[in-house]
Amino acid sequence: MSTYMKEIEVKPSHLEIMREIANIGAGNSVTSLATLTDQRIDMSVPEVGIVSLADFVATMGGAEEISVCIYMFVEGDAPGHIAFLTSQSGAMRMADRMLCREWGETEQLDELECSCIMELGNILSCSYLTAISDMTHLTLTATPPAFALDYAAAVLSSLQIYLESVDALNAEALTIQTELGGGKESITGFFIYVPAPGSMEIILKALNMEGD
Amino acid sequence: MQMVGMGECKIFRGEGDHLVALGLGSCIGLCAFDPVNMxxxxxxxxxPESHGAQDFPGKYADSAVKFLIEKMSGLGADSKKINFAMAGGAQLFKGSDNGKMLNVGPRNAEAVLAMLASLRITPAAVDVGGVCGRTVTLTDNGDMRVKTLGKDDKVLINLKTCNILTMVQYKQTMDSSQLKRAA
Known part of the structure; x- marks a missing residue:
């Protein structure tokens, strides 16, 4: 089945440059987080790929794995959709870091924890968008986030349906795996970026990669 | 055991099988059981709407109900004897002021109910809405189980006897005249 990403032939060289941009974004995030929380949370981007949202359920640990999703619509020159996903335990460890608690201390995601995870997701997403904007000189702004904490299959299917209904997409996403922290205290999160039809070409062209 | 993925429709006859839809968010798991022919x-x-698309009839409320009945009839079910129940249609995402993100679940629920009403079918149990995902199971003895996030797996209803085993509160989220129009 042909899909948007396959049609525009996103190549390994494109993914490599997205990964470089994502690393810059990660660097931006470290700076923002250090300012906000007064502590240094390292970040790295081990992998960038393309996956369909349906297949992503397995990456999240299975259909009934409880996961957190922070979704934002991206307006501007290359509109699209961005979401940050992590497991419930990943989210609890994020709350530990943001709230200066002991690693493993958070046992529940109540309003305080959810709001600071949302803030973290917001910072991370805006850092990536800034990195893309800086490299492409395109204007990209994220709208206020929506938050979900539920079974991975429920979250991803709801997201997939929403994307299909607004942009008639065959929900394929650019996924950016992100590691926060390091060593024993590391948290894995995923960014997924789903460009609206036409946006990926605009970004690649702005990076002088069209037809590359 | 058969998994019922997005847009899929699965059936069984007799003993030894059961159907599972894992992690329903805004989707609806519509279960049906003919207790005479098992x-x-x-x-x-x-x-909610296929807009004429014919590729995946199970995906859209306006084609899924008839598709389910047809498939079951193919296995020997008597359409007049089938009992129905449904679960799902939640609104998982909160905080965005983009209305579309929030109302697919309730719209799906209303669309399935409207389709059932247009076929003169009243579902025996309706567990829809809310803000939590659900896993739905239908067993070979007619038990429809619903596991809601944060709660245990419970039998909602037995579709052989139509005994309701778990009380749920169904809040209609759209105008009732829309349901009446379809009937």
Whole structure:
């Protein structure tokens, strides 16, 4: 089945440059987080790929794995959709870091924890968008986030349906795996970026990669 | 055991099988059971309207109900004897002021109910809405189980006897005249 990403032939060289941009974004995030929380949370981007949202359920640990999703619509020159996903335990460890608690201390995601995870997701997403904007000189702004904490299959299917209904997409996403922290205290999160039809070409062209 | 993925419709007859739809968010798991011929089925509805699309009849409320009945009839079910129940249609995402993100679940629920009403079918149990995901199971003895996030797996209803085993509160989220129009 042909899909948007396959049609525009996103190549390994494109993914490599997205990964470089994502690393810059990660660097931006470290700076923002250090300012906000007064502590240094390292970040790295081990992998960038393309996956369909349906297949992503397995990456999240299975259909009934409880996961957190922070979704934002991206307006501007290359509109699209961005979401940050992590497991419930990943989210609890994020709350530990943001709230200066002991690693493993958070046992529940109540309003305080959810709001600071949302803030973290917001910072991370805006850092990536800034990195893309800086490299492409395109204007990209994220709208206020929506938050979900539920079974991975429920979250991803709801997201997939929403994307299909607004942009008639065959929900394929650019996924950016992100590691926060390091060593024993590391948290894995995923960014997924789903460009609206036409946006990926605009970004690649702005990076002088069209037809590359 | 058969998994019922998004847009899929699965059926069984007799003993030894059961159907599962894992992690329903805004989707609807519509279960059906003919207790006379012991034929069961479940369809995993994703969107309210097909707009004429014919590729995945189980995906859209307006084609899924008939598709489920047809498939079950193919296994020997008597359409007049089938009992129906449904679960799902939640609003998982909160905080965005983009209305579309929030109302697919309730729209799916209303669309399935409207389709059932247009076929003069009243579902025996309706567990829809809310803000939590659900896993739905239909067993070979007609038990429809619903596991809601944060709660245990419970039998909602037995579709052989139509005994309701778990009380749920169904809040109609759209105008009732829309349901009446379809009937």
């Amino acid at each position: 034929v069961g089925g479940m369809v995993h509805v994703v969107l």
